[in-house]
Amino acid sequence: xxxxxxxxxxxxxxxxxxxxxxxxxxxxxxxxxxxxxxxxxxxxxxxxxxxxxxxxxxxxxxxxxxxxxxxxxxxxxxxxxxxxxxxxxxxxxxxxxxxxxxxxxxxxxxxxxxxxxxxxxxxxxxxxxxxxxxxxxxxxxxxxxxxxxxxxxxxxxxxxxxxxxxxxxxxxxxxxxxxxxxxxxxxxxxxxxxxxxxxxxxxxxxxxxxxxxxxxxxxxxxxxxxxxxxxxxxxxxxxxxxxxxxxxxxxxxxxxxxxxxxxxxxxxxxxxxxxxxxxxxxxxxxxxxxxxxxxxxxxxxxxxxxxxxxxxxxxxxxxxxxxxxxxxxxxxxxxxxxxxxxxxxx
Amino acid sequence: xxxxxxxxxxxxxxxxxxxxxxxxxxxxxxxxxxxxxxxxxxxxxxxxxxxxxxxxxxxxxxxxxxxxxxxxxxxxxxxxxxxxxxxxxxxxxxxxxxxxxxxxxxxxxxxxxxxxxxxxxxxxxxxxxxxxxxxxxxxxxxxxxxxxxxxxxxxxxxxxxxxxxxxxxxxxxxxxxxxxxxxxxxxxxxxxxxxxxxxxxxxxxxxxxxxxxxxxxxxxxxxxxxxxxxxxxxxxxxxxxxxxxxxxxxxxxxxxxxxxxxxxxxxxxxxxxxxxxxxxxxxxxxxxxxxxxxxxxxxxxxxxxxxxxxxxxxxxxxxxxxxxxxxxxxxxxxxxxxxxxxxxxx
DNA sequence: TTGAAAGCGCTACCAC
DNA sequence: GTGGTAGCGCTTTCAA
Numbered sequence: 210x211x212x213x214x215x216x217x218x219x220x221x222x223x224x225x226x227x228x229x230x231x232x233x234x235x236x237x238x239x240x241x242x243x244x245x246x247x248x249x250x251x252x253x254x255x256x257x258x259x260x261x262x263x264x265x266x267x268x269x270x271x272x273x274x275x276x277x278x279x280x281x282x283x284x285x286x287x288x289x290x291x292x293x294x295x296x297x298x299x300x301x302x303x304x305x306x307x308x309x310x311x312x313x314x315x316x317x318x319x320x321x322x323x324x325x326x327x328x329x330x331x332x333x334x335x336x337x338x339x340x341x342x343x344x345x346x347x348x349x350x351x352x353x354x355x356x357x358x359x360x361x362x363x364x365x366x367x368x369x370x371x372x373x374x375x376x377x378x379x380x381x382x383x384x385x386x387x388x389x390x391x392x393x394x395x396x397x398x399x400x401x402x403x404x405x406x407x408x409x410x411x412x413x414x415x416x417x418x419x420x421x422x423x424x425x426x427x428x429x430x431x432x433x434x435x436x437x438x439x440x441x442x443x444x445x446x447x448x449x450x451x452x453x454x455x456x457x458x459x460x461x462x463x464x465x466x467x468x469x470x471x472x473x474x475x476x477x478x479x480x481x482x483x484x485x486x487x488x489x490x491x492x493x494x495x496x497x498x499x500x501x502x503x504x505x506x507x508x509x510x511x512x513x514x515x516x517x518x519x520x521x522x523x524x525x526x527x528x529x530x531x532x533x534x535x536x537x538x539x540x541x542x543x544x545x546x547x548x549x550x551x552x553x554x555x
Numbered sequence: 556x557x558x559x560x561x562x563x564x565x566x567x568x569x570x571x572x573x574x575x576x577x578x579x580x581x582x583x584x585x586x587x588x589x590x591x592x593x594x595x596x597x598x599x600x601x602x603x604x605x606x607x608x609x610x611x612x613x614x615x616x617x618x619x620x621x622x623x624x625x626x627x628x629x630x631x632x633x634x635x636x637x638x639x640x641x642x643x644x645x646x647x648x649x650x651x652x653x654x655x656x657x658x659x660x661x662x663x664x665x666x667x668x669x670x671x672x673x674x675x676x677x678x679x680x681x682x683x684x685x686x687x688x689x690x691x692x693x694x695x696x697x698x699x700x701x702x703x704x705x706x707x708x709x710x711x712x713x714x715x716x717x718x719x720x721x722x723x724x725x726x727x728x729x730x731x732x733x734x735x736x737x738x739x740x741x742x743x744x745x746x747x748x749x750x751x752x753x754x755x756x757x758x759x760x761x762x763x764x765x766x767x768x769x770x771x772x773x774x775x776x777x778x779x780x781x782x783x784x785x786x787x788x789x790x791x792x793x794x795x796x797x798x799x800x801x802x803x804x805x806x807x808x809x810x811x812x813x814x815x816x817x818x819x820x821x822x823x824x825x826x827x828x829x830x831x832x833x834x835x836x837x838x839x840x841x842x843x844x845x846x847x848x849x850x851x852x853x854x855x856x857x858x859x860x861x862x863x864x865x866x867x868x869x870x871x872x873x874x875x876x877x878x879x880x881x882x883x884x885x886x887x888x889x890x891x892x893x894x895x896x897x898x899x900x901x
Numbered sequence: 902t903t904g905a906a907a908g909c910g911c912t913a914c915c916a917c
Numbered sequence: 918g919t920g921g922t923a924g925c926g927c928t929t930t931c932a933a
Contacts, residue, residue, distance in 0.1 A: 214616075216911085218911095229912080229919070240919090242919085261672070261910050264910035265911060266911095267925050270560075274673075282641065283637075285631065285634075288629040288631075289629045292628045307652075319645075322605065327608050562925095588903085613908095614909050
């Protein structure tokens with residue numbers, strides 16, 4: 210059964226011509242007798258011939274496969290990015306091979322190794338929150354493997370990047386809270402080795418200073434493992450002698466945990482404390498109150514990552530690492546619309 | 556750079572031995588001088604040698620790649636299944652190649668073709684809602700390509716399947732609504748060519764007759780395109796002269812649309828109309844009221860699909876298509892907890 | 902224990 | 918226009 214794999218040799222044999230001719234006919238090179246060509250095509254169809262991409266790859270040293278590494282496939286943000294990558298990929302005749310690092314550095318390394326052994330034509334990677342050692346990525350880059358980092362990136366590596374303007378997104382979020390009357394705005398921060406955490410924190414801090422808002426260490430609580438540590442972090446904020454009147458969370462999962470903790474403690478959102486997240490996970494719009502968030506163009510991130518890869522392989526001469534920064538969009542929903550303490554309507 | 560690909564030949568040359576010996580050393584075959592072996596291993600490491608899986612595949616006719624086709628990666632159910640497949644796959648030395656059919660039959664065919672050309676060792680497929688022509692899948696099966704269908708399957712094909720007990724899940728959902736006092740239960744049904752739609756509908760119908768509930772055509776409205784047609788379908792139900800007191804939706808996305816329509820029309824869930832979905836999309840638990848739903852073990856579906864594939868390739872002799880039916884679990888949440896018209900506490 | 906050589910399916914070079 | 922042949926990187930006889 211399985212060994213009944215039809216090859217160009219089978220076609221050649223049946224037609225009493227050479228494999229070279231079959232190969233040419235199949236690929237439609239110009240210098241070939243139209244009749245021969247038609248005969249080959251007919252026979253190929255009759256025999257259910259499908260080209261063996263493995264053999265082609267071995268010859269051409271190109272697999273037309275892109276390796277993708279994400280922390281977790283089942284997170285909506287990542288699956289949407291993957292969807293964007295995939296759609297762009299098929300458009301250009303590529304397939305994608307997906308790995309999940311589960312936020313583990315060693316798994317990430319193993320994933321990369323596996324993909325490289327599979328001789329993928331390029332690597333599209335979103336780093337784990339643990340990743341601080343970039344030597345292997347560096348080595349792969351040195352070996353000439355095209356690589357694009359997205360979302361969680363690293364400036365040490367001279368490779369293309371696709372990110373969103375996290376700083377601006379965070380700034381807008383805080384500006385919005387300020388406009389709505391919040392004056393003591395806390396931040397549930399992410400792990401500090403991630404560029405996204407740092408940028409969002411900085412955007413938050415810059416907004417505070419622009420609006421002359423109180424800036425205090427006790428208002429910034431880190432969630433090193435994101436949502437797993439968000440519960441404790443939120444409690445910590447709520448137990449302050451002088452609790453915040455707004456929380457800006459590093460992402461939606463953290464914001465959701467915060468919302469749960471507040472519900473548990475009978476704190477009303479947004480009246481007691483306003484809440485803003487980041488990413489626009491679909492859950493947010495169905496929560497009550499619906500979660501205000503900073504939307505990232507996830508599908509587009511995937512597409513652009515793929516485009517940067519294509520630029521690199523199609524124009525290798527004029528290639529220079531490019532950093533594409535996509536715009537975020539503040540989605541104001543109910544979790545931040547409140548009457549502030551001074552009675553100003555938000 | 557890229558062409559600096561290290562091969563066993565490079566190692567052989569450096570060590571002045573033959574490629575066969577290098578190959579043997581690398582794979583740890585027993586009949587080899589430990590010293591030679593060590594020398595090879597050291598050199599391989601020094602040179603950053605990584606085996607070329609493409610070349611291995613061409614020889615062995617095995618790629619250790621599994622092709623996965625799902626309607627849409629970014630739907631939580633599917634990305635969770637994929638996650639299950641992926642985790643099981645790496646455990647057994649496989650990689651996965653993912654395609655999305657976007658619910659289009661022709662895209663699905665193209666995906667399958669691409670995967671077959673890539674010579675994947677097996678196919679894990681969830682059919683589109685359009686798929687009614689199984690001839691290509693049949694052909695692939697005839698050619699001996701191991702194939703497992705999951706979730707949306709087709710009994711015509713003599714291949715392994717992983718599904719959940721949709722009939723039972725639907726039955727339990729309706730039984731629960733009945734227990735909660737609902738007596739006029741409607742169903743937002745899925746496209747009838749999908750096994751899951753048919754099974755859930757049948758479970759609904761069987762429950763109605765077991766509990767002696769009214770069964771009427773006007774209470775069953777089909778959503779041929781799932782959530783896109785759910786809005787109109789819900790309106791249709793609500794405009795009945797005698798509207799239902801509960802709605803059982805074929806899946807969560809449909810249920811969510813129904814909830815939105817009801818909110819729009821100022822119908823209270825669950826007091827006016829109770830609502831139950833299917834699948835357990837994460838959105839459901841954060842809605843207000845939280846959505847009662849029939850949970851499917853999505854991650855496990857992926858794992859089992861991969862296991863069935865492995866059984867088939869590892870024990871090809873004793874292989875017979877197997878149908879694994881996983882249990883669902885009713886998650887009772889607020890959207891179905893109501894005081895019924897007779898004042899019975901639910 | 903090791904080496905030489907053939908071949909997996911395909912493409913590309915060089916003849917004719 | 919077409920055929921012969923070499924070779925991509927690897928494994929696997931068969932000999933030595």
